Amino acid sequence: MTGTQAPTAAEKRFEQAVRPEKPFNWFRLIVTAGVVGGFLIGALSVDANWPRLTEMPGELWNMAVLMFGELDLADVPDAAESMWESVAIAWLGTMIAAVLSFPLAFLAAQNISGRVSVGVTRQLLNVPRAIPEIIFAVALIPIFGLGPLAGTIAIGLSSTGTIGKLSAEIIEGSQRGPIEAADASGATTLQRIRWAVLPQVMPEIIAFWLYRFEINIRASAVLGVVGAGGIGTMLQQNIEFREWGTAGMALIVVVLVTIVIDTVSGMIRRRIIRGPKTKTSSARDTRTDAMF
Amino acid sequence: MSQVEHDDAGPPAASTAPGAQRPKRPRPSPFLVGGFAGLLAMTIATGADWEFGIGFSLIEVWDGFTRSNSPMRGLAEIDLGSLLGSRARDGFLETVQMAVISTIAGALVALPLALFNSKLGAPNRVAYALVKLFNNIIRSIPDLLWALLFVAAVGIGALPGILALFFFSIGVVTKLTSDTIDGIDHGPVEAARASGASHLQVLRVAVVPQVLPAYTSFSMYCFELNLRASAVLGFVGAGGIGAVIDFYRGQGQWDRVWGVVVGFLIVVIVVERISMALRRRLL
Structure with missing residues (x-):
């Protein structure tokens, strides 16, 4: 567009065109106000020592320097032994939860059990799901004393809820066909479960047990904070007494062992769900892949 | 065990065709x-x-x-009256405050991190690798361990609890949101690029609007997680309702411990129901 030439019709139209106004979004305003307001009200009313926040970055840096600057390889055997105890707690806890949740899952599955049984079992499984492991652990320590037994049972009880609920959902997702076939050939409820349901759901349920074992390792690594065995005790005491080098080594062992077990267990889970490599994966397999 | 009875279940088939042989069972696989x-x-x-x-x-x-033991005796004579006391009320209030502050702050930081944590949103490979490494380290440290570290750094109280939940939230929301970004529709991104948008503009108009509902949903889910986690942070001195539970436990008042735990359960379940209803509408 030059000033000397008369603008063409198209150019005129372009100049006159106005951008449509953005519609005012009440919803966005309300959400923004709620989030900002909630944050401000929370931050101003909470009894937190905010001035110390400014010291936080410096303190964290100091801690990191002390932790990873004073690493001593002599701490490795201790840390490894405690971590093995954590792994043992997680494994046995998962096994307890698997045994307890297995029958409960069938009682909570709508396509196997009646309405009353489903309702009652679902509620029963909801309670341990909502209570953190640490609370189970502190309640079990007066019963079993300080040590790994309290931690193992705490992990077992609290995982029962999650494993039971997910197993029930897996069972509900099983295909009707084999169940109808079993019914048609006169199977009892137990026979129907054994021949029509179990072969369908076992791979997914076992894979979920393994997945839960991975999560439980993280949980059992901190259970020692309240004295329920494992590497948590070592972490807590060394941080409390400012033995930063030892605490740093324990931290490294926790992170490394967690990553290694995650990787191995993930490989086994994929093999369980997908089957041997030679087989082509079906649509059902991709669904379960997305789950993990 | 309540079982569905099947009246139509007849007797097992008695006769099989003569000469028919059952196929051999395959041997179990080495795996x-x-x-x-x-x-x-x-x-x-x-x-x-x-x-x-x-x-x-x-x-x-x-x-x-x-064996007779005090926690189980306390469970039998549970004291729900302890919920009405000022100690429990302050504990619950602090727990909610901690969860609100840390979730909002954590989720805000997590959105840019989530963009950088996906191949599509990262400006270059170096930023991608750095953010990914940072996020993996953050996620491999459990929430209670964060609390331990921050109690050592800034002293006991609600502040270390807020900081622990803040870092925990960053890890959770970043991971979940960046997984969503990997799966978005590339059409709008290409359209924005074709009309000459800079990288930031692409993120603003083509990526963020697509993941916003999922991101909001993950942030609310993270609020539930934080509420639950805040029950245990008190055991290492990081405030919240956990500190109240730890106090009654130290006194051996198990009836009150269980009272507070039941109150906590109710709060968690109510918040979970509301949040799930809202999240279902979002997605």
């Missing part, structure tokens, strides 16, 4: 055999009473639960 052997070996190694096992015994478990 199955190995898996069960591994499972058994692991269970025995961890459970047996030897140098590397914890000496698990069912008799001990049975004895423990049947």
